Amino acid sequence: MDEKKLLSIENINVHFNTRRGVVKAVRDLSLHINKGETLALVGESGCGKSVTAHTINQLIPMPPGVIESGSVMFRDRDLLKLPLKEIQKLRGTQISMIFQEPMTSLNPVFKIGEQLADVFLAHQKMTKKEAHAKAVELLDLVKIPSPEKRAMDYPHQLSGGMRQRVMIAMALASPEPGLMIADEPTTALDVTIQAQILDLLTDLKDKVDMSILLITHDMGVVAETADRVVVMYAGRKVEEGTVFQIFDNPSHPYTLGLLNSLPSNEKYSDSSRLEAIPGNVPDLLSLGEGCPFANRCNYADDSCEKSFPHSTCIEEEHNIWCHKADDVKKTKGPKS
Amino acid sequence: MNSTETLSNNSVNDTGDLIPDESPFAEHWHQLKRSKTAMAGLIIILFFVLVAIFAPVLAPHDPVIQNMEMRKTAPFASEYILGTDDLGRDMLSRLIYGARISMVIGVIAVGIALFFGIFIGLISAYYGGWVDKVIMRLVDIMLAFPYILLTIVIVAVLGPSLTNAMVAIGISQIPRYIRIVRASVLAEKENDYVLAERALGASDMELMFRSILPNCLAPISVQATLGFGSAILESAGLSFLGLGAQPPTPEWGLMIASSKEFVTSAWWIVTLPGIATLLAVLGFNLLGDGLRDILDPRMKD
Numbered sequence: 250m251d252e253k254k255l256l257s258i259e260n261i262n263v264h265f266n267t268r269r270g271v272v273k274a275v276r277d278l279s280l281h282i283n284k285g286e287t288l289a290l291v292g293e294s295g296c297g298k299s300v301t302a303h304t305i306n307q308l309i310p311m312p313p314g315v316i317e318s319g320s321v322m323f324r325d326r327d328l329l330k331l332p333l334k335e336i337q338k339l340r341g342t343q344i345s346m347i348f349q350e351p352m353t354s355l356n357p358v359f360k361i362g363e364q365l366a367d368v369f370l371a372h373q374k375m376t377k378k379e380a381h382a383k384a385v386e387l388l389d390l391v392k393i394p395s396p397e398k399r400a401m402d403y404p405h406q407l408s409g410g411m412r413q414r415v416m417i418a419m420a421l422a423s424p425e426p427g428l429m430i431a432d433e434p435t436t437a438l439d440v441t442i443q444a445q446i447l448d449l450l451t452d453l454k455d456k457v458d459m460s461i462l463l464i465t466h467d468m469g470v471v472a473e474t475a476d477r478v479v480v481m482y483a484g485r486k487v488e489e490g491t492v493f494q495i496f497d498n499p500s501h502p503y504t505l506g507l508l509n510s511l512p513s514n515e516k517y518s519d520s521s522r523l524e525a526i527p528g529n530v531p532d533l534l535s536l537g538e539g540c541p542f543a544n545r546c547n548y549a550d551d552s553c554e555k556s557f558p559h560s561t562c563i564e565e566e567h568n569i570w571c572h573k574a575d576d577v578k579k580t581k582g583p584k585s
Numbered sequence: 586m587n588s589t590e591t592l593s594n595n596s597v598n599d600t601g602d603l604i605p606d607e608s609p610f611a612e613h614w615h616q617l618k619r620s621k622t623a624m625a626g627l628i629i630i631l632f633f634v635l636v637a638i639f640a641p642v643l644a645p646h647d648p649v650i651q652n653m654e655m656r657k658t659a660p661f662a663s664e665y666i667l668g669t670d671d672l673g674r675d676m677l678s679r680l681i682y683g684a685r686i687s688m689v690i691g692v693i694a695v696g697i698a699l700f701f702g703i704f705i706g707l708i709s710a711y712y713g714g715w716v717d718k719v720i721m722r723l724v725d726i727m728l729a730f731p732y733i734l735l736t737i738v739i740v741a742v743l744g745p746s747l748t749n750a751m752v753a754i755g756i757s758q759i760p761r762y763i764r765i766v767r768a769s770v771l772a773e774k775e776n777d778y779v780l781a782e783r784a785l786g787a788s789d790m791e792l793m794f795r796s797i798l799p800n801c802l803a804p805i806s807v808q809a810t811l812g813f814g815s816a817i818l819e820s821a822g823l824s825f826l827g828l829g830a831q832p833p834t835p836e837w838g839l840m841i842a843s844s845k846e847f848v849t850s851a852w853w854i855v856t857l858p859g860i861a862t863l864l865a866v867l868g869f870n871l872l873g874d875g876l877r878d879i880l881d882p883r884m885k886d
Contacts, residue, residue: 308784341786348784353777358799367795368785419785430784 254322255460256305256428257281261319261329263300266312272533274300276484277557278319282428287454287461289475289492291468291507295530297484298464302430305462306344307336324427342372345420349433351412355404361388361415362400368422387418390456391449410442417449426459433465447474468511472496477566480504483531483541485557490567500561501569502546502577540572548573548580616879623875629868637685646675648682648835657851670854671844679835680861686836687817687865690751694816695809697755702762703805707793709763710770721767724760732757736819740828747820747836750829754816765808769801776800803880807873814869821862837862 263275275297282288290298303309305321307328321328323344328336340346348354356364365384369375375383381400388396391414404412413434420429431450435443451474454461463474471478471492478495480488480503488501499505506526528545540546543553553572561574571577617623636643646665652673660668660676667676709720727735739753773779774797782796821838823829830836832843837858844854 306784308780337786337788339786340784346781346784348777348781350777354781356778356782356796356800358802371786371791416781419781422785 253283254281255284255324256462257322258301258305259320259322261301261304261321262317263297263304263309264315264317266315267534270534273536274484274533275304276536278481278484278486280479280486280489282460282462283477285454285458285460286476287451287463287474289463289465289471289478290481291465291471291478292481293466293530295533296481298466298481299432301481302346302432302462302464305428305430306340306346307333308346338372341368341420342423343425343427344430345423345426345428346430346432347413347416347420347434349436351409351416351437354416355412357404360401360403361407365400365415365419365422368419372422373424383422384418387421388415390421390453391415391418393418409438410446413438413442413446414449417446417453421453421457426457428460428462429454430462431464434463435470436465436467443470444473450474468507480507483533483536485541486570487542488569490563494564494567498563498567500563500567500574500577501571502548502573503542504569505577506545540570546573548576613879617875620875620878622871623878626868626871626873626875629864630872633684633865633868634688636681637688640681640685644675644678644681646678648674648678649833650674657847657854659851660853667857668851668853670840671847671851674833674835676853676857679840680837680857682835683837683840683858683861684865686747686830686834687820687862690747690754690820691813691816691869693751694754694758694820695812697752698758698762698812699805699809701756701759703766703798705759706763706766707770707798710767711774711789711793711797717767720763724763727757727760733819733822736823737826737828740823745828745831747824747830747834750820750823751816753823754819758812758816761812762805762808765804766801769804770797773797773800807877807880810869810876811873814866814873817869818862818866 257279258281259279261275261278262273265272265274278297278301280288280290280301290301292298300309300314304316305323305328309316316329319329323339328339331339355361359367362381362384365387366377366380369380369383370377385396385400388399393399393411393414399407399411404415407415417434420426429450434450435446438446447470450461450463453459461474463470465471475492477491478489479486480495480501482503488495488499488504490498495504496508499508503526506524509524510526526545531541531544537554538556539554540549540557543549546553548571550573558570558572558574560568560570562568563574617627652669652675654673655663655665655669656673657671658665658669658673660666662668665675665677667680669675670679705720709717730738735757736750736753739756740749743749743752770793774792779792779796782792787796820829821836821841824836824838825842827842830839832839840858841855841862844851848855
């Protein structure tokens with residue numbers, strides 16, 4: 250494995266066997282995260298972002314979930330082949346996770362100091378007192394005011410933003426954090442708090458030298474925090490590049506649509522309405538072999554329905570998966 | 586959602602210090618204090634518990650020593666305040682020691698039922714699938730027997746004695762606890778904090794017993810309190826039928842059974858143990874209902 254890469258996912262397929270049929274949640278997905286970088290996984294609800302994240306630390310409920318093929322290499326080990334015991338050791342130490350809903354992601358019957366200390370005690374040998382001191386230290390690190398007092402609080406006594414900070418602290422309660430998976434960490438928070446949390450995450454990433462897999466549907470969040478971006482649509486990767494490449498030169502029709510649907514100040518001055526991508530996400534049960542975006546795409550023709558395209562390299566590290574890459578390039582001209 | 590409203594208002598006093606909120610326990614205690622019936626139940630229970638603990642100090646006589654010259658003495662007529670029974674034993678002392686036996690019965694029967702109920706219910710709900718199906722069908726089978734019949738069958742198999750009666754009552758209460766634990770674990774395990782803790786490396790055992798179980802204690806404690814009362818009542822029933830405590834044990838049910846022919850001639854021998862049983866069971870039921878009102882969110886307005 251490449252020295253730079255911390256995590257490398259190769260061609261994973263994740264299916265869910267439901268009563269109505271097989272839901273192909275993630276198809277042929279490959280991505281990698283370099284050491285110390287933030288990779289944003291972008292896409293609308295139901296496109297397989299969270300499933301991808303849960304594949305990494307094996308949180309997919311099986312059954313009904315099935316990881317059909319592929320590998321997830323993390324620090325030279327294939328996580329898909331590790332026994333559960335080993336995965337449990339990795340969870341919370343080298344791969345930690347924070348969730349979308351800070352309001353419900355903390356155990357309501359324990360003080361937050363206790364919960365934090367528990368994470369230490371689960372993975373390291375130390376006394377309860379040491380663990381508590383460490384917990385307070387972490388609360389301070391995530392900038393919770395008067396951490397000694399707050400450690401004695403129950404989750405319901407904290408605001409959403411504070412709870413998300415506690416969640417982040419729990420994810421950091423490890424001697425060697427490697428990868429933090431942040432599954433829509435700011436979706437449930439106020440806009441003002443969002444910025445604080447994102448700043449905190451970026452700040453901590455440098456402090457403790459970890460990588461972040463940031464899952465979001467919010468292009469604003471992506472622009473603010475990510476180094477590289479992977480755009481997903483209906484379980485497929487459709488575009489990949491650095492954050493500058495994606496924002497300056499979006500090349501897949503779906504990415505274009507995503508960026509156009511962002512509200513911006515310019516558009517307000519034009520007093521024009523927000524642009525939406527027409528149509529809906531296809532039913533994952535009845536996906537064909539073609540490009541899943543074809544039915545909503547302005548550029549699509551018959552060839553798009555037949556097969557999923559190979560990658561087209563736009564520039565270094567910037568790839569899209571589209572049959573009509575050339576057409577898109579020609580028409581969007583003035584936009585970029 | 587009473588509790589969160591009152592609790593999340595972390596107020597700041599004049600000096601700017603945060604006044605810490607109460608723990609959930611303190612909050613529930615406050616609510617409990619406001620419920621008159623629950624407090625009445627609690628006082629009754631405390632009374633019986635204290636009597637049970639200090640029985641040797643409180644009892645004026647030995648509960649099994651017979652005084653043949655003073656048989657069937659009426660209450661308040663002699664040194665025996667509550668009179669004597671048909672064998673001249675002090676009623677008051679027998680009632681006091683009876684409280685001790687009843688409390689022990691409650692603790693052991695509820696203890697057995699809780700232990701197995703929680704363990705089996707947790708496993709059933711947490712793992713689901715065929716494990717759950719098998720356990721729930723076995724529970725259905727146990728519940729298909731009339732409750733008292735099941736208890737009698739178990740005692741009949743084990744042999745009639747007070748210990749076996751406790752075990753039998755405990756065993757036949759297990760299915761209720763399994764169902765209650767299973768129901769609340771099924772609801773709790775879907776919560777985000779369970780997934781979050783799993784993502785932080787918690788094992789199945791840690792998730793079951795350290796994360797989920799503490800969140801299910803409310804309905805369990807209600808059932809345990811009510812179960813305590815019914816265990817006392819059932820052991821009295823078993824002893825009445827001769828399947829529980831054996832003479833001369835001062836067990837309330839046995840006292841009623843062995844003196845039932847005197848109900849017209851010496852009413853106190855039959856009535857007093859009956860009243861004692863009634864009071865004890867009433868106390869647990871009042872407290873149990875009060876707890877349910879506080880702890881069960883569905884009962885909240």
